[in-house]
Structures are given as C-alpha cells and as structure tokens.
Amino acid sequence: MTANTEDMVGRESLDDIEGILAVSNTDVDEVLHAVSSEYDTIFTWDYEKGSRPKLNRLYEKAKTSMWNAATDLPWETEVDQEKLIAEQQMMAGPPLHTLVDLSGSPLAAWGEKEWTQLGIESQNWTLSQFLHGEQGALVCTAKVVESVPWIDAKYYGSTQVMDEARHVEFFARYLDEKLSGHYPINAHLRLLLDDIIADSRWDLTFLGMQIMVEGLALAAFGFIHALTKEPLLKQGLRYIMSDEARHVAFGVLALQDFYRELSAAEIRDRQEFAFEAAVRMRDRFLQQEVWDRMGVSPKDVLPLTLAAPDRQAFQVMLFSKIVPNLKKLGLLDAGDGWLRQKFTELGAIQFENWADTEEEYAAFQLAEGEIAS
Ligand SMILES: [Fe+2]
Numbered sequence: 594m595t596a597n598t599e600d601m602v603g604r605e606s607l608d609d610i611e612g613i614l615a616v617s618n619t620d621v622d623e624v625l626h627a628v629s630s631e632y633d634t635i636f637t638w639d640y641e642k643g644s645r646p647k648l649n650r651l652y653e654k655a656k657t658s659m660w661n662a663a664t665d666l667p668w669e670t671e672v673d674q675e676k677l678i679a680e681q682q683m684m685a686g687p688p689l690h691t692l693v694d695l696s697g698s699p700l701a702a703w704g705e706k707e708w709t710q711l712g713i714e715s716q717n718w719t720l721s722q723f724l725h726g727e728q729g730a731l732v733c734t735a736k737v738v739e740s741v742p743w744i745d746a747k748y749y750g751s752t753q754v755m756d757e758a759r760h761v762e763f764f765a766r767y768l769d770e771k772l773s774g775h776y777p778i779n780a781h782l783r784l785l786l787d788d789i790i791a792d793s794r795w796d797l798t799f800l801g802m803q804i805m806v807e808g809l810a811l812a813a814f815g816f817i818h819a820l821t822k823e824p825l826l827k828q829g830l831r832y833i834m835s836d837e838a839r840h841v842a843f844g845v846l847a848l849q850d851f852y853r854e855l856s857a858a859e860i861r862d863r864q865e866f867a868f869e870a871a872v873r874m875r876d877r878f879l880q881q882e883v884w885d886r887m888g889v890s891p892k893d894v895l896p897l898t899l900a901a902p903d904r905q906a907f908q909v910m911l912f913s914k915i916v917p918n919l920k921k922l923g924l925l926d927a928g929d930g931w932l933r934q935k936f937t938e939l940g941a942i943q944f945e946n947w948a949d950t951e952e953e954y955a956a957f958q959l960a961e962g963e964i965a966s
C-alpha cells in the first residue's frame with residue numbers, strides 16, 4: 594500500500610497551518626545534533642577513470658573552478674542591511690501590508706519601524722537557513738563519497754565536499770560580520786536533512802540533497818543574486834551558484850541511469866520521498882520563527898501571508914529547477930504519474946519544460962579570469 598499525504602507529511606491538507614506549526618524547534622540552544630545512519634561504505638577496485646565520461650568531465654571542470662572564500666571576495670565591503678532589505682523586498686514582492694487587508698490582525702498597528710525590523714529578521718533568518726542547508730550539503734556529500742559505488746562519482750563527490758565547505762564558510766562569515774543575528778535551524782529543514790542523511794540508500798541521499806535541496810538553493814540564490822546590488826553578497830552568490838549548478842548536474846547524471854534499473858515499487862518510493870521533501874521545503878519558507886521573534890503569533894499571521902498572491906508566486910518559483918530535473922530523471926511521470934499530480938497540486942508543474950540542470954550547468958560556470966585573485 595502506498596502512503597497518502599498524511600502518512601508522509603503528518604497532515605491531510607497541505608495548507609493546514611496548525612499542522613505546519615506543530616513542527617517546531619524546541620531546543621534552540623542545541624549545539625550538536627546527532628543523526629544515526631546505517632549504510633554500507635563501498636570500496637571499488639575498479640579504478641578505470643572516465644568510465645562514466647560525463648561525471649569525469651564534471652570532475653575535471655570542478656578541479657579548475659575552485660575559488661577561495663577567504664581571499665577571492667571583497668570582505669572589506671560595508672553592508673547597509675536596511676538597503677539590502679529594500680532590494681530583497683523587490684524579490685519577495687511588495688510588503689505584506691500593501692497586498693492584504695490587515696485590519697483586525699496583530700499587524701494592523703505596525704508602522705515603518707516594525708516593517709523594517711521584520712525585513713531585517715527575515716534576512717537574518719533566510720541566510721541562517723542557507724547556512725544550515727550548506728552544512729547539510731557538506732555532510733551529505735561526504736556520505737555520498739563513501740557510499741556511491743563508482744570511482745568517477747567518488748572523485749567528483751570529493752570536489753563537492755570542498756565546495757560545500759566554502760559555502761558554509763561564506764554564509765557563516767557573512768552572517769557574523771555583515772548582518773545582525775543568527776537563527777537556529779528551522780524544524781522543517783532539520784527534519785528534511787535528517788531524513789536525507791539517515792536513509793541507508795545512497796541514491797536517496799542524492800535525490801534529497803543534489804536534486805531537491807540544491808535545486809531549490811540554485812533557484813533561491815539566483816533570485817537574490819539578480820536583485821542585490823551589494824557587491825560582496827552578489828559575488829559570493831555568483832561563485833556559489835557556479836558550484837551548485839555542477840552539484841545538481843551531478844545528481845541528474847548519477848541518478849539517471851540508476852533509476853532505469855529500479856522496479857516500479859522502488860521508483861514510487863523515490864517519488865514519495867521527492868514530494869515529502871518538496872512539502873518540507875515549502876513549509877520552512879513560512880519563516881515561523883521570524884514571527885515569533887517579532888512577538889506575534891505565527892498562527893495569526895500565516896493565513897494572511899498565505900493569502901498574498903505575490904508571495905505564493907515567489908514560493909512556487911523556488912521549484913523551477915526541481916521540476917525539470919525530476920522530469921529528466923523520469924520520476925515525474927513514472928508509474929501512474931503520481932508525482933506529476935502532486936506537483937500540479939503544489940502549483941509548480943508549469944516548470945516541467947524549463948531547462949534541466951545537466952543541460953544548463955555550463956552556463957553557470959565562471960569565465961576565465963572571473964575569480965578575483
Ligand atoms: Fe552549497
């Protein structure tokens with residue numbers, strides 16, 4: 594028997610706000626978080642380099658695309674966070690109070706000061722979640738290097754471990770030096786990372802991280818990169834996106850052949866895993882912790898943010914890289930097309946014919962001389 598929405602994400606309706614809020618981070622002072630995982634570490638004695646030529650090309654490309662987060666970025670830049678927020682507001686659409694009637698809500702009395710503070714908190718939150726997500730990628734890729742059976746994939750994966758370390762380094766330092774506060778990991782994101790790292794099957798770690806989490810990151814970084822004028826953030830995101838595009842392409846290349854060999858039941862498992870990941874990522878973007886910190890109950894305001902049309906459009910755009918890649922992997926239409934139905938319900942099916950990342954990753958690569966040093 595296959596799972597229904599409730600079995601998978603703990604609630605029947607996708608927009609059930611109480612259900613979404615029931616998942617929250619109760620130990621915000623936690624410093625270490627352990628996840629148990631049982632999987633085989635695979636040695637291969639087949640050292641034939643290039644037997645998977647596309648993976649080999651990606652590996653060679655990665656070796657010459659390394660940048661240094663400490664020395665290749667303009668860290669001397671002074672960042673004006675309020676200015677940055679004005680740019681970000683363009684990204685997330687006009688402020689809520691210009692879109693939705695707030696009378697009778699806790700936000701009705703808010704003035705300029707509160708809306709600006711909301712922007713600041715929201716930005717600290719967003720970059721904090723990127724930071725935690727990047728650490729998730731670092732840890733997952735290390736696991737992939739151990740558990741993937743092909744030498745070309747182990748080689749490539751090792752370059753990704755280094756890439757992710759740079760990304761963690763960048764966001765941690767940016768938050769510390771340029772913004773005004775960290776947030777702990779969002780509970781929906783943590784559940785997702787836990788699922789991805791705990792699964793004993795290597796391809797699910799791939800699917801969860803390389804296709805879902807990184808696909809979303811590529812889209813989200815793309816938005817911010819396009820809209821921000823702050824030179825440090827813009828350059829950092831430019832470098833990071835050039836790496837992330839290779840990472841997503843790695844996921845597509847590694848899984849494509851593998852999924853052709855799986856049974857219908859095994860494919861259905863992968864479809865359900867992808868859908869569950871999509872819902873968790875959508876839930877996290879409700880930023881429940883930001884409302885808490887602003888002193889208003891998320892339960893009172895989330896119905897308002899969900900109702901704002903531009904915000905929905907922004908959230909849907911986050912799936913613009915994921916859907917074409919799932920299609921390329923054959924997961925969208927496998928079996929009875931269950932996953933196509935689910936992405937239709939999420940309102941994201943319109944991206945299915947956009948370029949997949951294996952096709953377009955080269956367009957993200959840094960030009961010669963683009964690394965500063
Ligand atoms: Fe990354």
Ligand SMILES: [Fe+2]
Nearest residue numbers: 730807837840
């Ligand atoms: Fe990545």
